[in-house]
Amino acid sequence: MDLHLPDALDILDRTPQTLRALLGGLTPEWTDAVEGPDTWSPFIIVGHLIHGERTDWIPRARIILEQGADRRFTPYDRFAQFRESAGKPLAGLLDEFAHLRAANLTILREWNLSDEQLALSGEHPEFGAVTLRQLLATWVAHDLSHLAQMTRVMAKQYRDAVGPWRAYLPIMDR
Amino acid sequence: MDLHLPDALDILDRTPQTLRALLGGLTPEWTDAVEGPDTWSPFIIVGHLIHGERTDWIPRARIILEQGADRRFTPYDRFAQFRESAGKPLAGLLDEFAHLRAANLTILREWNLSDEQLALSGEHPEFGAVTLRQLLATWVAHDLSHLAQMTRVMAKQYRDAVGPWRAYLPIMDR
Numbered sequence: 001m002d003l004h005l006p007d008a009l010d011i012l013d014r015t016p017q018t019l020r021a022l023l024g025g026l027t028p029e030w031t032d033a034v035e036g037p038d039t040w041s042p043f044i045i046v047g048h049l050i051h052g053e054r055t056d057w058i059p060r061a062r063i064i065l066e067q068g069a070d071r072r073f074t075p076y077d078r079f080a081q082f083r084e085s086a087g088k089p090l091a092g093l094l095d096e097f098a099h100l101r102a103a104n105l106t107i108l109r110e111w112n113l114s115d116e117q118l119a120l121s122g123e124h125p126e127f128g129a130v131t132l133r134q135l136l137a138t139w140v141a142h143d144l145s146h147l148a149q150m151t152r153v154m155a156k157q158y159r160d161a162v163g164p165w166r167a168y169l170p171i172m173d174r
Numbered sequence: 175m176d177l178h179l180p181d182a183l184d185i186l187d188r189t190p191q192t193l194r195a196l197l198g199g200l201t202p203e204w205t206d207a208v209e210g211p212d213t214w215s216p217f218i219i220v221g222h223l224i225h226g227e228r229t230d231w232i233p234r235a236r237i238i239l240e241q242g243a244d245r246r247f248t249p250y251d252r253f254a255q256f257r258e259s260a261g262k263p264l265a266g267l268l269d270e271f272a273h274l275r276a277a278n279l280t281i282l283r284e285w286n287l288s289d290e291q292l293a294l295s296g297e298h299p300e301f302g303a304v305t306l307r308q309l310l311a312t313w314v315a316h317d318l319s320h321l322a323q324m325t326r327v328m329a330k331q332y333r334d335a336v337g338p339w340r341a342y343l344p345i346m347d348r
Contacts, residue, residue: 001331007203011328014195021188021195022321029181127338137335138343144329145345147196148322154185155318157175161311164301169312171319174348 003137005113012105015143016098019046022150024094031090035153042150046093047081049146053100055080057139058107064122064132065111071122108136177311179287186279189317190272193220196324198268205264209327216324220267221255223320227274229254231313232281238296238306239285245296282310 001007023031023042031043040048060073085093111117118133152171159172166172175181197205197216205217214222234247259267285291292307326345333346340346 001203001207001335003332003335004203007201010200011204014200018192018195021192026184026188027181029175029178030185033175124338127341130337130339134335134337134339137332137337138339141329141332141336141339141343141346144325145343148325148329148345151318151322151325155315155322158177158311158315161175161177161308162315163304163308163311164298165304165308165312165315167301169315169319171322172315 003118003133003140005118005136008136008140009105009108011140011143012101012108015049015147016094016101018147019049019097020094022147023090025091030154030157033153033157035156039153040149042153043085043090043093044081045146045150046090046097047085048078049143050093050097050100051077051080051084052139052142053097053104057135058104060122060135061108061111061132064120064135065117067120073122073124075125177292177307177314179292179310182310182314183279183283185314185317186275186282189223189321190268190275192321193223193271194268196321197264199265204328204331207327207331209330213327214323216327217264217267218255218259219320219324220264220271221259222252223317224267224271224274225251225254225258226313226316227271227278231309232278234296234309235282235285235306238294238309239291241294247296247298249299 023046026042028043032041034041055074056076063071063073113132118136119131121129121131122135124130152174155169155171159166162169162172197220200216202217206215208215229248230250237245237247287306292310293305295303295305296309298304326348329343329345333340336343336346
């Protein structure tokens with residue numbers, strides 16, 4: 001499936017409400033659950049999504065759209081959320097994410113991007129040239145990928161509790 | 175994590191709203207998307223969850239609680255939803271699921287299950303003896319597993335669109 005902007009916005013728009021429905025009001029047994037050492041809980045993942053709203057998607061899109069001499073992106077800090085989320089309640093993080101996402105989508109909509117703009121590129125620190133179209137598709141896929149991760153992490157908490165049904169739940173051993 | 179009934183209910187209760195947030199109003203490009211031949215779309219998965227509410231979880235729990243002479247479960251029809259969902263709009267399926275789930279959780283809460291009851295067993299057609307505790311943990315894990323599946327299937331629609339970022343998105347090749 002090619003990136004079609006309205007389809008992409010349809011996902012990006014709903015992630016805050018999906019996160020609220022999935023996690024809002026849950027106990028720490030679920031929201032702080034992990035799937036092994038050095039893996040991320042739903043709480044940590046929400047912080048990671050917040051960091052992306054602040055430093056990654058729209059800032060990178062701006063670098064591409066401006067087409068300045070230096071179009072190299074700042075590397076994504078994959079651990080920022082361990083500092084930035086520390087001690088905050090999840091409800092506040094969910095609100096913060098919703099607020100940042102809404103503001104970013106307002107910017108994206110106001111740009112009213114043309115196909116020519118979507119084909120412009122910036123420089124990823126590892127991959128080299130990447131287009132705005134690829135960046136926006138990755139934003140969408142990144143949301144969905146982390147939703148899949150959260151639900152997998154939560155499911156795994158019952159790996160032993162399900163008994164023999166584990167054989168029917170490949171997610172438990174993924 | 176052992177099954178603790180309030181934690182389990184906290185997930186079972188919210189799945190209808192999570193599904194609505196994730197899928198309600200989305201275009202068929204997303205809701206009919208699959209990850210390969212003979213795999214399930216989000217639309218098909220919602221039908222599968224509905225079938226479970228009708229025929230599986232509570233009916234099996236009843237068989238266990240009644241402790242009759244024949245405690246063998248009816249096998250789960252994993253393909254019922256291809257017939258039962260055919261031609262129905264997704265919005266109607268989401269409502270139907272929410273309605274069935276709420277009714278089933280009312281029954282579950284009214285049972286006010288004791289630890290002794292949770293330890294009772296029925297006979298799974300393939301696994302043999304399984305406890306009510308294992309059945310209820312599986313109900314929860316089954317919800318979460320299918321949420322992970324839906325979001326994975328949706329993410330994969332952008333497998334090519336993300337370009338080189340595919341290397342950072344292991345979900346694309348899972």
